[in-house]
Amino acid sequence: MAKGNIDGFYQVYEVFSKRNQKGDFQHQFSLLAPNREMAFIMAQENFMRREPVVDLWVVKREDIRMMKPEEREMVKRLDNKDYRLTKGYGYLKKKWRQYEQNMLDEKEIMSWGEMGKEGRKKTQ
Known part of the structure; x- marks a missing residue:
């Protein structure tokens, strides 16, 4: 009896x-x-009448090749690709906000000129 064959008659799809x-x-x-x-x-009767479907695939389970346990272990070792994930850039928004808060705005810069004038008036 095949792996996907149930009772010698039905197969799993x-x-x-x-x-x-x-x-x-x-x-x-x-x-x-x-x-x-x-x-x-x-599959059409059980699924397509309930939800909109553009395409449908029905595959015999025994025709699907799964990874063996030793292959899964190999993939775990090779799966160190954190450098590809963008989660490392999440701090930039906060850092940019802090930078903008520390930036000088036009009013502050103009106030320096007024402070300079006041200082010159007092010394004159």
Whole structure:
């Protein structure tokens, strides 16, 4: 008996759908069916009548290759790509706000000129 074959008659199928032309395929559910055509019909009946769908994929579970445990471990070691994530730039907004607060505005600069005039008047 095959891995995805239940009771020698039914097989497990995975259903993927796409809601719009620009969207990605998403896994929706698994179903049991005697063959590929029946699985497709069952997927249409169970899913397409409830939600708008542009495309539908029905795939026999045993045809999907999954990663082996040793392959998962290898990916974990190679998955050190924090430098690619943009979360490291989150502090820039706060830093920019502090910089802007410390910047001199026009009124403050003009007040320096007035202070200089007052100082000159007192010395004269």
